[in-house]
Amino acid sequence: MAGNPEAHEAFMALVRAVVPSIGIRVYEAATLGAARGIGSAHCLIAHARKSLKAGVVDEAGLRGFAEDDDSGFDAAEQAVIRYAEKLSTAPSSMTDADSEALRAVGFTDRQILDITLAAGLRNHFSRSLLALAVPLDDDPQLDAELAAALMRRAGRL
Numbered sequence: 001m002a003g004n005p006e007a008h009e010a011f012m013a014l015v016r017a018v019v020p021s022i023g024i025r026v027y028e029a030a031t032l033g034a035a036r037g038i039g040s041a042h043c044l045i046a047h048a049r050k051s052l053k054a055g056v057v058d059e060a061g062l063r064g065f066a067e068d069d070d071s072g073f074d075a076a077e078q079a080v081i082r083y084a085e086k087l088s089t090a091p092s093s094m095t096d097a098d099s100e101a102l103r104a105v106g107f108t109d110r111q112i113l114d115i116t117l118a119a120g121l122r123n124h125f126s127r128s129l130l131a132l133a134v135p136l137d138d139d140p141q142l143d144a145e146l147a148a149a150l151m152r153r154a155g156r157l
Helices: 005-038 041-054 059-066 075-089 096-104 109-131 144-153
Strands: none
Touching: 005 041, 005 075, 005 109, 041 059, 041 109, 041 144, 059 144, 075 096, 075 109, 096 109
16 A cells, blocks of 8 residues: 555554544454455454454464454454454345344444444455455564465465
């Protein structure tokens, strides 16, 4: 996104607008769920690294996540991952029951809105990277086996 720094800054401003109500853990859960649904190796790898650094989940939890096992996340984060993944794969099938599942684990209406926006923002960014065929660089800060598992999940290996 370096080719349009103003657009990237606008994207980051939207991210900064949603994180305060949901926190970094929930933001990363929404981001990872959306990226897994989309099949974005770029965003899976980048946000795996960010999630590790922020203490959201450990490497074992991310390896499980790459195999559709979300048990490395707490119950609320698991609900967010499912919601974001569905938003990214079958948004027209979503109903009030999807929001109610988030309410059932303690999220407020404002937080549900911001979780939805976080997943939507990830869709925008991930799909733009995919459409532009942006090359995927190795991430030396992420274990090579974990990166390979995430790339397999995204369909890149």
